Amino acid sequence: MTAPIAVEITGVEKRFGDHAVLHGIDLAIGENEFVSLLGPSGCGKTTLLRIVAGFEHATAGSVRIRGEDVTGLPPHRRPTNLVFQRGALFPHMSVAENIGYSLKLRGWPKARIAARVDELLHLVKLDGLGGRGPTQLSGGQIQRAALARALAPEPSVLLLDEPLSALDLKLRQHMQLELRAIQRALGATFIYVTHDQTEALVMSDRIAIMNAGRLVQVGTPREIYTRPASIFASDFIGETNLVTGSVAGVEEGVVTLVTPGGLRVRGSASVPLAAGSTATLSVRPEAVRLRKGDPADATPDEIGGTIAEVVYLGSRVRIEVAAPDGTLLWADLRDAETTGLERGMVVLLGWPADAAGVWPGSEGAEG
């Protein structure tokens, strides 16, 4: 990373009694970077965000913001601001008073506060709504006001705790783009917590995937989607087919797995794999090719199977194919490619070996 570092999280651990929530997290976030902490609920992402904000204290490790160690500082002494999940607007204050609160605490004169509040209202597209009370706002407007309030004191880092999770899908998609635009316009550093992988892909410069209190993978959305570092990452980001079996052989990085039912599949090994060990292959549905044909005609790269289901998804069609051993595989095709494909039809499936990743372990294993 060439940009100067805005937030440096070093060896952060968090335990509640005997229960460890975070295990040695190391993460550096650059200035002007939009980083998402992505993971299933209970993975520790919100705890990590709250440690950066100062609401939780790390059991071990440190947090530095622009080089200054803030590990021991209370929230009101940190150059961070948090956008809460449900906004947490002060119900007894108007929108303008909410936004101006931090500036009033800093002793700004009234006229200057009013000017800054207007500027922020304009930024979040709430022009003219400053006089409203929080109960007179819609869900989306509440989050806009909460964003403006958190941006008012020009924090070094803006922290966002699933701020869009309470909104409906259309509004959420719209707000994602808008948040991204605001972040670009301000050149601010955002750390965004979410459990929604689409949200993370749409908005982030980099995504940090967390699972069970650990960082699983950190990378750009493209890196994470195309080169997931683990079974968990490949399953959590986007959709994928997972096939577990034992390693029958490795040849020039291409692994052949055999399922308990005798199905042979091929993919590229991400780490060295021992013959006979259990491993899992992941292949994205859009990488799977499909042609009509008899299993007798199959090339070594292909699997014969029967179409179990055809699901129309609008822009694409998902074909579910049952292999002879019972394994179900998805293939996503464009509508035009699916002419003549019907349930019960015998087909051949295949994918380039480098489009599928293979990791040691089985689907249920962590990491």
Add this chain to the structure above:
Amino acid sequence: MRPARDDAGSAGGSRAGRIVAALFVAVVLLYLFAPVVVTVLFSLTTSPRLSLPIEGLTLDWYREAFANPIFTIALTNSLLLAAITALVSVGLGVPFAFGLLRLRGRTRGTLVTASLLPAAVPALVLGIALAVFFSGIGVAQGLPNAAIGHILVALPFVILTLNARLETFDLSCLEAARDLGASPWQTFRDITFPLIRPSVLGAALLAAALSLDEFVVTWFNVGNQQTLPVLIWGLLRRGIDPTVNALATVVLLSLTGLVLGAALIARRRA
């Protein structure tokens, strides 16, 4: 609406049946309100006895009651006790209810129940227990003892109402204030206090109302001091005097005012 009325008709039965039902409701309401109406009515009639028909209306009994120096002393004492009870029980109840808010699950439930149980202790037991306790430690009866008793009576109700209202309190508002740069004190001044003010005021009015008409615990602990209920009880021992009706009406009106005030504040908050 029409089908509903038809249903009611078939369920309510005949016309005679409905008249009986209406009469029943009227009798129950009469039973509930007659004592109040009689008291207020006879505090305003010229006749010194409870007699009908009413001969004339007068405010003489109020004049007489207010002219009595004992009445002024009793009223002052009652108001003083009500004020102290409101202040202290709210002062203890607010931090307690806030503490409960931060607890979870069973601990919280246990503490709520524990703080409410004393409300189930009969006033008679409470009054005697306090009297025995104070005499045991050698404290003479008097207003301070009564005040301690009143707080004991009011506190469970104060905790109950505050706890119920604070359950909807969004603690993340307080975190938001801290996050925006407010110190713990500034957070209390700017956010916590303005948000809980209506609940606290309502609880204080409730405590004052409970104190104002408390008789049993007061009687065992107040010694030779007077409060309004104690004075009325003393006057009644010398026979029904219309000034008693006047005094009772004063207590009734103050209590109604307090309870209505508490209800209005609660509604405005909602």
